[in-house]
Amino acid sequence: MEQQVATEKVKRGLAQMLKGGVIMDVVTPEHAKIAEDAGAVAVMALERVPADIRADGGVARMSDPELIIKIMETVSIPVMAKVRIGHFVEAQILESLGVDYIDESEVLTPADEEHHINKHDFKIPFVCGCRNLGEALRRIGEGAAMIRTKGEAGTGDVVEAVRHARTVMGEIRRLQNMPEEELMSFAKEIGAPYNLVKETRELGRLPVVNFAAGGIATPADAGLMMQLGVDGVFVGSGIFKSGDPAKRAKAIVKATTHYNDPAILAEVSRNLGEPMVGRQVTDIPESELIASRGW
Amino acid sequence: MNIGVLALQGDFHEHTKVLQSIGVSSRLVKLPRDLTGLDGLIIPGGESTTIGKLAEDYDLIEPLRQFGQLHAIWGTCAGAIFLSKDVKRDQPLLRLMDIEVQRNAFGRQVDSFEIDLQAPFLEYGESQPYHAVFIRAPMIKSVYGKAEILLKLPDGAIVAAKQGRLLATSFHPELTEDDRFHRYFVELTQS
Numbered sequence A: 001m002e003q004q005v006a007t008e009k010v011k012r013g014l015a016q017m018l019k020g021g022v023i024m025d026v027v028t029p030e031h032a033k034i035a036e037d038a039g040a041v042a043v044m045a046l047e048r049v050p051a052d053i054r055a056d057g058g059v060a061r062m063s064d065p066e067l068i069i070k071i072m073e074t075v076s077i078p079v080m081a082k083v084r085i086g087h088f089v090e091a092q093i094l095e096s097l098g099v100d101y102i103d104e105s106e107v108l109t110p111a112d113e114e115h116h117i118n119k120h121d122f123k124i125p126f127v128c129g130c131r132n133l134g135e136a137l138r139r140i141g142e143g144a145a146m147i148r149t150k151g152e153a154g155t156g157d158v159v160e161a162v163r164h165a166r167t168v169m170g171e172i173r174r175l176q177n178m179p180e181e182e183l184m185s186f187a188k189e190i191g192a193p194y195n196l197v198k199e200t201r202e203l204g205r206l207p208v209v210n211f212a213a214g215g216i217a218t219p220a221d222a223g224l225m226m227q228l229g230v231d232g233v234f235v236g237s238g239i240f241k242s243g244d245p246a247k248r249a250k251a252i253v254k255a256t257t258h259y260n261d262p263a264i265l266a267e268v269s270r271n272l273g274e275p276m277v278g279r280q281v282t283d284i285p286e287s288e289l290i291a292s293r294g295w
Numbered sequence B: 001m002n003i004g005v006l007a008l009q010g011d012f013h014e015h016t017k018v019l020q021s022i023g024v025s026s027r028l029v030k031l032p033r034d035l036t037g038l039d040g041l042i043i044p045g046g047e048s049t050t051i052g053k054l055a056e057d058y059d060l061i062e063p064l065r066q067f068g069q070l071h072a073i074w075g076t077c078a079g080a081i082f083l084s085k086d087v088k089r090d091q092p093l094l095r096l097m098d099i100e101v102q103r104n105a106f107g108r109q110v111d112s113f114e115i116d117l118q119a120p121f122l123e124y125g126e127s128q129p130y131h132a133v134f135i136r137a138p139m140i141k142s143v144y145g146k147a148e149i150l151l152k153l154p155d156g157a158i159v160a161a162k163q164g165r166l167l168a169t170s171f172h173p174e175l176t177e178d179d180r181f182h183r184y185f186v187e188l189t190q191s
Helices: A010-017 A029-038 A050-056 A064-072 A086-097 A133-141 A159-178 A178-191 A194-203 A219-225 A245-257 A264-271 B010-020 B050-056 B061-070 B078-083 B180-190
Strands: A022-025 A042-045 A079-084 A101-105 A124-128 A147-151 A210-211 A232-233 B001-004 B025-029 B040-043 B073-074 B085-086 B097-102 B112-117 B130-134 B139-143 B148-152 B157-164 B166-169
Touching: A010 A147, A010 A210, A010 B112, A010 B130, A022 A029, A022 A245, A029 A042, A029 A245, A042 A064, A050 B073, A064 A079, A079 A086, A086 A101, A086 A210, A124 A133, A133 A147, A133 A159, A133 A178, A133 A194, A133 A210, A147 A159, A159 A178, A159 A194, A159 A219, A159 B073, A178 A194, A219 A232, A219 A245, A232 A245, A245 A264, A245 B050, B001 B010, B010 B025, B010 B040, B010 B180, B040 B061, B040 B078, B040 B180, B050 B078, B061 B073, B073 B078, B073 B180, B078 B085, B078 B097, B078 B166, B097 B157, B097 B166, B139 B148, B139 B157, B148 B166, B166 B180
Parallel strands: A022 A042, A022 A232, A042 A079, A079 A101, A101 A124, A124 A147, A147 A210, B001 B025, B001 B040, B040 B073, B073 B166, B085 B097
Antiparallel strands: B097 B139, B112 B130, B148 B157, B157 B166
16 A cells, blocks of 8 residues: 555544644744744744733734744654635645644634634644534534634633533533434534534544643643543633743643643742733623634 | 553543453553552653653652563553653653664654565564554664564664564554554563
């Protein structure tokens, strides 16, 4: 048999290699090096972290390829980059750069208010956000090889990530307790492809790796999401918007590994300096919420 | 028979699932005390820099080296890197196997691939090819000392090596349904 590339197996497989790890947002090659040295399993290369995107307002787009290339040249770990929802040309550009994963992300301003990218068209695997099981399975149906909760990016408030993780897990538990004949109606109700609903029920989990994202700012937040059953965590603004990024990055990496050992969590949480300035999600007007982007 | 799976980061659950399916009990290893009483150890796929740093921070390097003097260890992908003597980069290594490994030797994710290999040392290996999955995979650049070559790609790249009861594979048997490599390792553990 000849060598096969860009198969579903290798696309989903890279996400499996990231399990139990922390993916960090970085805006410069120097940040990327700090992240790699702290033990990040991958970096997300972008021009502004979500907290700044939120503060600056305006249209948020794919980052300058020059920045992404420089970050790819700096670190040996996988490099991810974001495209706007539905913006398949930004995705073609990132594919030509050879990034390792593309995040079709609600953190950027959506380019299409009805359709996501047909991710099966690409050799590079995609990660997408979700708030519930239906959204997760629609994205997987479109070709996403990895899922993350949306949370509420750039807030430092973990409440939405918790809500989204609990919602997905709760719906999977409900699905597993359902008699077979109810599956089709359930698929219709949540707007998900029937075959993926069936597969999820058989596996007792999403068919792809599922990380937490959106509002994780402390080692305890990472531990909380891991104990809730996610496979790993993304930390966006939480690291480089804090007082001592290198120290906090290392602490969150350790917390993600030793998530069920409170003594280690206590040890790594000591003297971390100032966390990022948080913004309570309930104080944010609905029009400024990011997680509701995506369909 | 109890096999440990190093669980600092990576696809360790994929390994424990295969072990369970062939009736072998396993234990996750995160701290030195978790090594007590194990008959062998698997170091999974993941990011070798992350695994190495966490091993260093939690004082696992020496205990793992000592474990490898007495017992079987198998490293898949990142695990193979971690077992090697040299990767031409500054990162923590166990330096147990006489192999030099090049990280990301086949390119970036877009170059990740699957291929059938002839592996006659496996059960039914003479007649059934072994389907191997390579993800941002390392290549074994050279094998010296007591290490021996186990598998090569058609173009000659070394992708598996063995040294006594130490085993290194560039690819991920834990990502396929074929459990022959895990059975091979369990036999090695008992040899």
